[in-house]
Amino acid sequence: MEPINASELLIQVQEWIEYDPDPETRIELQNLLEQNDLDALHDRFSGRLTFGTAGIRGVQGGGPNRMNQLTLRRVAICIAKYLGKDTSVVIGYDARKNSQTYAADMANVLSHYGVHSQIFTEVVPTPLVSFAVRQQSANLGIMITASHNPATDNGCKVFLSDGAQLRSPVDTEIDERIEMSQLPPREISTGAGKVQEIETKVWDKYCSTIANTVRGVSGSLTIAYTPLHGVSWKTVERIFELVGVTDVVTVQSQLHPDPDFPSTPFPNPEETGSLDLLFEVARNSKADIAVANDPDGDRLAIGVPTTNGEWRILTGDEVGALLCNRILESTTGQNRKVVSSVVSSSLIGKIAKEAEVEHSQTLTGFKWIISEAYRDPTKKTVFSYEEALGYAVCDSVRDKDGISAALLFIEMAEDLARKNLTVLDQINNLSLKHGLHLSRSQALRISEQGSLSQIDFAARLLDRKPPESLGGLHILEFCDYDQAASTAGLLLPQSNMVRLILETGIRILIRPSGTEPVVKVYLEKIVKVEEGQDIDHERSLTNFTFDSIEEGLQKYLKEILTG
Known part of the structure; x- marks a missing residue:
């Protein structure tokens, strides 16, 4: 969105207040007007929330760059126009502030435009909405949630008729409709679309x-x-x-x-x-x-x-490897397939290769992962995951599902215990077979406020000379990830990532967050280990190296991106 001057800003704020159905956000904006707080108003009106890798979410408040009732009304209207009359939508919501209000209001807006809604009567987890879309033969699903964001936030995830997350080209079409849309009136009447409660039998199922x-x-x-x-x-x-x-x-x-x-x-x-x-x-x-x-x-x-006697949290890659190995050991078939994101551990590919199972990679985000998982109907995808703690372990939910994944993990752990093995023993067994794969993902904060431009992020880094070393290790490769992926035969959408390879083989992928002033960094090192070797010592050494690399990267990125 182009920068706006003070007079244009005030006109936009007044218009938003006129159409905003929520008295709380109207008062918020009116107070900012009376205080002449142009910086706060500009922050709320200098852009608008758009669909990202997992729906649309943001801080709750007034204006198009905040999550609120009017923002979601625009989403609902454009979804209705995309779907057309006499279609149906499943709607769920979590327990965040305003979630139930947003859900009911979106159902009313959809009704006005002739779209039927099936709405849950109490809070539900997101995987249940993905499941219900197919169970109820709906055309689309909406889940009001900001997932794991802070309490100040809210948002919505959208699922298509196959139960998978909204993705290209549909997300682009809906977003373009929102961009061109006018603000809807404050009062929207119920229309021909029916609003029905979802029976508890869907939850039971x-x-x-x-x-x-x-x-x-x-x-x-x-x-x-x-x-x-x-x-x-x-x-x-x-x-x-x-x-x-x-x-x-x-x-x-x-x-x-x-x-x-x-x-x-x-x-x-x-x-x-x-x-x-x-x-x-x-x-x-x-x-x-x-x-x-x-x-x-x-x-x-x-x-x-x-x-x-201490407790250790497993990395997303460790859980992913354990679940993948479990599923491939307990399933059969020549057409099996597993899918992971390119920033996830390369261990999955080795486990799949040993089992003679196809392994595909996608960009980060389950909208890409599930799209690839079910792209070829002759293949049976048995497992999908990304390192950010997201796992799809059954066909019934075509999205990441932490509940079904937890159950499978418990079954695996019980089976290991019957063999007098622990979960950590199994991780070490996989390391002895395929190499110790050590990985870490980290969000490096570049500034205290604002967001990083995603435009030409990779090019901006590649135009500058890389540091001579990171963590005391020389940089052997510093390149555009898309170019490296193409050379390796991976056909992916533009990633906006940079790849570095250090001596000792440490792989680093870097991409901008887009919604925060942080850069996401993904590191992986593979160490050959043998029976009797102190694997925990190798982990400690590598984690120390990762710490040093991150420190050097943060300093370098701050100089490049804010200098």
């Missing part, structure tokens, strides 16, 4: 379907669990009951939905400290596994005890 994805669960392990103040516990509890997992200890202070997330301001399982209460409960109860879902239930974090 999801629970029974997920429960039936495992066969060997005995309930022999003690599980520590937290939904991080989110909406998953009711569903998880029911599925555990169905399969016989009864020895479950929970983080009571985080068990029930709370839009304020009082004990974890950043309810992202990847955030340092977010699982401290879970590990405390796990230690006190002598649990075998610690399980966490993010607030909307589509991601899974796992913690396991170490030999010294």
